[in-house]
Amino acid sequence: GAGVSQTPSNKVTEKGKYVELRCDPISGHTALYWYRQSLGQGPEFLIYFQGTGAADDSGLPNDRFFAVRPEGSVSTLKIQRTERGDSAVYLCASSLATGTGEQFFGPGTRLTVL
Amino acid sequence: KNEVEQSPQNLTAQEGEFITINCSYSVGISALHWLQQHPGGGIVSLFMLSSGKKKHGRLIATINIQEKHSSLHITASHPRDSAVYICAVSGNTPLVFGKGTRLSVIA
Secondary structure, three states, X not given: OOOOEEEOOEEXXXXXOOEEXXXXXXXXXXXXXXXXXXXXXXXXXXXXXXXXXXXXXXXXXXXXXEEEOOOOOOEEXXXXXXXXXXXXXXXXXXXXXXXXXXXXEOOOXXXXXX | OOOEXXXXXXXXXXXXXXXXXXXXXXXXXXXXXXXXXOOOOOEEEEEEEXXXXXXXXXXXXXXXXXXXXXXXXXXXXXXXHOEEEEEEEEOOOOOEEOOOEEEEEEO
């Protein structure tokens, strides 16, 4: 069956540009999570959705980062005015429910800001 | 101090060796997760446990809630086990991850 997919797999952009990263969760999964993983580090939480609403966005580093999930399925992570420090792998995961449910991860989008 | 600490950071083993990776955490949790990440970034969930021990094939995960400690064991290690193993905990907040243990198994 289809797992979590993310597009693009790689994104190279210039400092100051706007980027959108897309996540397609497993069908029927109500919870969706975004994480960021810098080189040599474990993933760090950014935001999670329960349905269409952002249940916890405390991990977003600043107001340049925003995420939406308008229909409770696909989610888009948006980064404005990108900075070199935003370069990382952005991971998406989904689960049947929030809390302690097993999360299924996508392959990630590697973002490079030049 | 990180809320989730893993040791060792890097581990090289000969094929067939028994491997142990440790995870300690400092926060209250409802579950602990062991994840495997291969080069290229894909993460696979290996175990989710809140007490005792779980076994899947050559992998065994244990947790001691009182000591806030978990171990991941790999028996009869194989080069295909080479990956980064990540411990993560969940509770009132979404997953908090350790930095991972990079395992290389040499034939």
